Amino acid sequence: MDDYQKQIVISMVQGEAVKGAPMRELTTLRIGGKAELVVFPMDVVSLRSVILFAQDSGIPYLVMGNGSNLLVKDNGIAGIVINLRKGFHALKLVNDLLRAEAGCSLGRFIEYAGANSLSGPEYLIGIPGSVGGALSMNAGAHGKEMKDFIHSVEIMGSDGNIEEIERDNLEFSYRSLRLKKGAVILSVLFKLNREQKQVIDERKSGFLKSRRETQPIDSYSAGCVFKNPQGVSAGRLIEEAGLKGLQMGGAVVSPLHANFILNSGDATAKDVMTLIELMKKRVYEEKGIECELELQIVGED
Ligand SMILES: Cc1cc2nc3c(=O)[nH]c(=O)nc-3n(C[C@H](O)[C@H](O)[C@H](O)COP(=O)(O)OP(=O)(O)OC[C@H]3O[C@@H](n4cnc5c(N)ncnc54)[C@H](O)[C@@H]3O)c2cc1C
Known part of the structure; x- marks a missing residue:
């Protein structure tokens, strides 16, 4: 990616853009060389412009959330890293369906759901990801996975078009959601259950306590390195x-x-x-x- 191309991308982005950003500052493992360019688009228009420019120019791009499942190599990342953490974090409740934008932290989403007496995602409390990253990884804990709570997902394809895909048309497996190459999760619509806030809060406290006792949550890591093989930890x-x-x-x-x-x-x-x-x-x-x-x-x- 040459300087001229970087300047074009920077001028397209409504939001921050950093040349040569150290990836160690954007990942929970705190490791990694520099990315050629990291952009933090604040809206769909900027995001689409960046994706289309990258596609047209043959520049690779990587979309990321909180970097809590990533090991970035020491030589850094060529091309554009699209980070959705700064924009794309709105939460909206419509009846009992809760829409969370992809860059919203999972923790904030779980708090918001609980405060509205909506249960389900509290099983995942303590996972330090974003909603988009957690969905793309089909993150899970205590026998529940992201796929168990969703109604549909809003995705931008590498052609810039946006579509809403219902749960039954998505291919989930253990720690994975199959997405088309270059697709970006924009938001997730969750279908949750009504339950007493106090019951949800008690469950959350229990899960947090057990996480604290069994995981090194105060150290730099990227969570589990390996998937659990069938039937074994x-x-x-x-x-x-x-x-x-x-x-x-x-x-x-x-x-x-x-x-x-x-x-x-x-x-x-x-x-x-x-x-x-x-x-x-x-x-x-x-x-x-x-x-x-x-x-x-x-x-x-
Ligand atoms: C202390 C600790 C505990 C953890 N505990 C658990 C656990 O209990 N269960 C569990 O499942 N995981 C756990 N993890 C791993 C990690 O937190 C999850 O996988 C998390 O959901 C990743 O989210 P993220 O936003 O950080 O994704 P990132 O690390 O930023 O990205 C992960 C993947 O998702 C893709 N991606 C991110 N955002 C989008 C998007 N908007 N659209 C398309 N693709 C996207 C990226 O390209 C990448 O392939 C833990 C990690 C840590 C550090």
Whole structure:
């Protein structure tokens, strides 16, 4: 992407645009080289302009929310990173349907639902993602997943057109929603249940307490590194392979939850990727099970 192209994109965006933005500042793992250009569009018109320009010019783009499931490589990201966190965070209640824009934090959405005596998403409390990121990952906890609460999704395709797709026409699987290449989730319409606020609040407190006891939530991480293989906990497999506390440079297998890799402060993406390969190898040798990544690795080699 040359300077002229960057200037064009910057002039198109109603919202902030940063050249050479360090991705470590935009991810919960606090790792990653610079992105050529990060834009924070505030409206659909800017977003569409950026996507169409990128498509026409053959420039790659990556859409992101809170960066809580991403490992960005040390060489950074070529092209445009579209971050929906600053715009796209409105919440609107229409009867019992709640529309949340994709950049809204999951935590704020869950609070808002609870305050309106609407239950369901409190099962996911403590997941530090955005609504769009959580839907794209079909994030889940305590036996519930994003797909369980949704009515429909508003998506902008890579051609700039917007369509509303109903739940039954979406392909969800464990920690995944199949989207067309370059598609951006704009908002999600949730169908929730009426329940007493106090009951919802009690459930939330219980889930938060158990998260605090079982996950290293105050450290830099990107959540679970591996998906749970059928019927087994990846964390347990890693723990039983004796890998808790294993360190590679600044990256450490969490002593609290073995499926979390922590950045102790100065970890590089290379440290994390080396540790991941070692964990996979050792689990396969000890248990004969191949672990599949849940964490998404992006960026340039
Ligand atoms: C401490 C901790 C605990 C966690 N606990 C859980 C847990 O219990 N359960 C769980 O499932 N996950 C958990 N996670 C992982 C992570 O929080 C979730 O996957 C989260 O939903 C990701 O949302 P995000 O906005 O951060 O997405 P990002 O990391 O920004 O992006 C993730 C993926 O979604 C895509 N994406 C983001 N926004 C959009 C959009 N608007 N349109 C299209 N694609 C989009 C990105 O391109 C990328 O492929 C945890 C993470 C941490 C750090």
